[in-house]
Amino acid sequence: MSLALRIIPRLDIKGPNLVKGVHLEGLRVLGKPESFAKFYYEQGADELFYQDVVASLYGRNSLQDIVSKMAKEIFIPLTVGGGIRSIDDISCILRAGADKVAINTSAIKDPELISLASDAFGASTIVVGIEAIKQPNGDYIAFTDNGRNSTNKEAISWAKEVEQLGAGEIILTCVDQEGSGKGFDLDLIKKVIDSVSIPVVAHGGAGNMQHVLDLTSKISVSGVAISSLFHYDYILHNRCIDGYEEGNIDFLKSNRILSNIESASIAKLKSFLLRNNSLVRKI
Amino acid sequence: MKSPYKIAIIDYQMSNMFSIKNALNALGFESEITSSRSKILSCDGAILPGVGSFPEAMKHIKSLNLDESINGFINTGKPFMGICLGYQLLFEKSEEVENTYGLGIMSGEVKKIPKKNKETKVPHVGWNNVKRNTLLNGVQNIGPLKAFNDDDYFYFVHSYYVHPGNDNDIYM
Numbered sequence: 523m524s525l526a527l528r529i530i531p532r533l534d535i536k537g538p539n540l541v542k543g544v545h546l547e548g549l550r551v552l553g554k555p556e557s558f559a560k561f562y563y564e565q566g567a568d569e570l571f572y573q574d575v576v577a578s579l580y581g582r583n584s585l586q587d588i589v590s591k592m593a594k595e596i597f598i599p600l601t602v603g604g605g606i607r608s609i610d611d612i613s614c615i616l617r618a619g620a621d622k623v624a625i626n627t628s629a630i631k632d633p634e635l636i637s638l639a640s641d642a643f644g645a646s647t648i649v650v651g652i653e654a655i656k657q658p659n660g661d662y663i664a665f666t667d668n669g670r671n672s673t674n675k676e677a678i679s680w681a682k683e684v685e686q687l688g689a690g691e692i693i694l695t696c697v698d699q700e701g702s703g704k705g706f707d708l709d710l711i712k713k714v715i716d717s718v719s720i721p722v723v724a725h726g727g728a729g730n731m732q733h734v735l736d737l738t739s740k741i742s743v744s745g746v747a748i749s750s751l752f753h754y755d756y757i758l759h760n761r762c763i764d765g766y767e768e769g770n771i772d773f774l775k776s777n778r779i780l781s782n783i784e785s786a787s788i789a790k791l792k793s794f795l796l797r798n799n800s801l802v803r804k805i
Numbered sequence: 806m807k808s809p810y811k812i813a814i815i816d817y818q819m820s821n822m823f824s825i826k827n828a829l830n831a832l833g834f835e836s837e838i839t840s841s842r843s844k845i846l847s848c849d850g851a852i853l854p855g856v857g858s859f860p861e862a863m864k865h866i867k868s869l870n871l872d873e874s875i876n877g878f879i880n881t882g883k884p885f886m887g888i889c890l891g892y893q894l895l896f897e898k899s900e901e902v903e904n905t906y907g908l909g910i911m912s913g914e915v916k917k918i919p920k921k922n923k924e925t926k927v928p929h930v931g932w933n934n935v936k937r938n939t940l941l942n943g944v945q946n947i948g949p950l951k952a953f954n955d956d957d958y959f960y961f962v963h964s965y966y967v968h969p970g971n972d973n974d975i976y977m
Binding site: 525598616618 | 822858860926
């Protein structure tokens, strides 16, 4: 048995658009999520992670349409998060073609939702998202609503709690690192992994391929969720800004990428990791 | 390429049935998501999908009388495939959530994956290889999995595994 490290493009969705922020904020429109997703599937992504970044803020869930469209041509597992509040929401999103669901805000407001969902759909279908922000005293606090609202949950004990409640997986976002291209917060990721026995996917901070290797060569993460690195690579190859009327498209028009992100394709990252003895699934 | 065969995707109202339908479409198979006994039996093949917990699934299957339809279909000798939980349901019982009887079509039971050490993560999630069971003489090269190699990857997402009751039922 040799379980491969999962390379998971993360697509943040706002309305019909793929967006990307820094520290989960200041969202820029990058394009149509469908086109990015198809490209990533063909490039050898191991899973896709879709997050509706404003769903819990506005109490809506617009991902369902996108998910059912996507599931027709993409045959890798889809995890979908954002605005999932009930067993019915989970049923709907699974019926639309998702394979797993990710819950954050509702899990904190109503931890029993995790147990109910786990008993109904099986632990392995239920992913809990933890968005952690480092405090001046060094503690990590779990935030909700895409890093906007603080809670009274300390991130590492919350990770243990969600495992006890029946979560099958954790996707851990280091909000301080997210979108910054500064590298992963190895300290936080290691603390969470050491405190639970369910798989942990790390998200937030990859600015280049070496950052990913720095993480995977030292810490046994089950997967890495990556946005900027892949999104900017896609844009460099498939620039298309026509037809966008909603959201901030100045960035797309500006024809530049963030200077601290060295974009890379999934295929290139996988070859790099394989050359450096990190086991990934070859295509 | 269009296949002449039609596949029933058995609907017990809790699975990722549309993933299966989309995959069959892409492979050129006509398919129907259904819980009707006559529709299931009229198809050339049937798939029992599975996302969910064992007790919930059995509850749904019984309330829709699907246990009888599944048995009926398998008795026709036409190809039948259980995927993930849909495969586990074919066995006698499972310890997921609480001890629950399954369809009992195959001998064996479903158990929680034991944690061998700190590195073993349960659920088992991700792409992994499948190794052929070299202790099984002569049967490795028959059955639906004969086309796969030892280094091919399959996606896993589960906390439970099947402990078969009868070695002769194992094809790989």
